[in-house]
Amino acid sequence: MGSGDPYNRTDKLEETLLEALVARLEARGKHHYFQKMMHEYFDMMEIDTKDDVLDMGCGTGVAARAVAARPGFSGKVLGIDKSPFLVQAAERISKEEGDNGRVTFQVGDSGDLNLEDNRFDAVIAHTLVSHVDDPSAVIKEAARLVRPGGMVGIFDGDYASMTFGQKDPIKNKHDDERLIKSVVTNPYVMRQMPRLLKEAGLESVACFPYVLAEIGKADFWLPGIESFKKIMPAAGEMSDQEAAAWAEGLMASSKEGTFFGASNYYGYVARKP
Numbered sequence: 001m002g003s004g005d006p007y008n009r010t011d012k013l014e015e016t017l018l019e020a021l022v023a024r025l026e027a028r029g030k031h032h033y034f035q036k037m038m039h040e041y042f043d044m045m046e047i048d049t050k051d052d053v054l055d056m057g058c059g060t061g062v063a064a065r066a067v068a069a070r071p072g073f074s075g076k077v078l079g080i081d082k083s084p085f086l087v088q089a090a091e092r093i094s095k096e097e098g099d100n101g102r103v104t105f106q107v108g109d110s111g112d113l114n115l116e117d118n119r120f121d122a123v124i125a126h127t128l129v130s131h132v133d134d135p136s137a138v139i140k141e142a143a144r145l146v147r148p149g150g151m152v153g154i155f156d157g158d159y160a161s162m163t164f165g166q167k168d169p170i171k172n173k174h175d176d177e178r179l180i181k182s183v184v185t186n187p188y189v190m191r192q193m194p195r196l197l198k199e200a201g202l203e204s205v206a207c208f209p210y211v212l213a214e215i216g217k218a219d220f221w222l223p224g225i226e227s228f229k230k231i232m233p234a235a236g237e238m239s240d241q242e243a244a245a246w247a248e249g250l251m252a253s254s255k256e257g258t259f260f261g262a263s264n265y266y267g268y269v270a271r272k273p
Contacts, residue, residue: 058086
């Protein structure tokens, strides 16, 4: 049994759990709901006009590849993650999808990167800040690395709002709380983002709020439920049997058309003065 958010310690996990995380990140990142949210804040950042882009905490490279694949983008993207396993996965997936030479990946800690000040035209932190111990340090690092006039895009879930409907409301609340403890380090961080951006010396440009809810049948949430079934026991919040029963109940509700699953997400765009 482990303890807490596995996305916070991807440099220390066993390969079987890392493989589950890779599958989850890729399934989520390629879903049309996520693609729409991602490209909306990319558009606001005017990402196609940027020559040098940094993707902090890149994971499997979902955001980095999405930027590089945009028809109007002709710059370079550097993806950095603290997990050698995820960096290798990002490199492999990029090649499988037809690497256009615009993306490179390397290992590094997004809270303290050994890169020069003002290096990038744009910095992205896509589904990173909810999983780090010190979100403020990551945002300040993004502010240090982006050039004056450059853009910072931060996207993540407001995971304190994540919930899956079950018949018993008391058990429902308890299971939601155990799930949130299992998969995220800072469930409230997107509510703190206006203040964190200001403290980092960044000027807010736009915020995109979303409610990602599926009612009746599950689609977007199905790969998530499969990964949560493995993550909750690894985080020490449920036994294998409890997690399996939780997942089976939600799958059954989807089959019978009574599923409910939802979470809020936010995309913030800021500029360095």
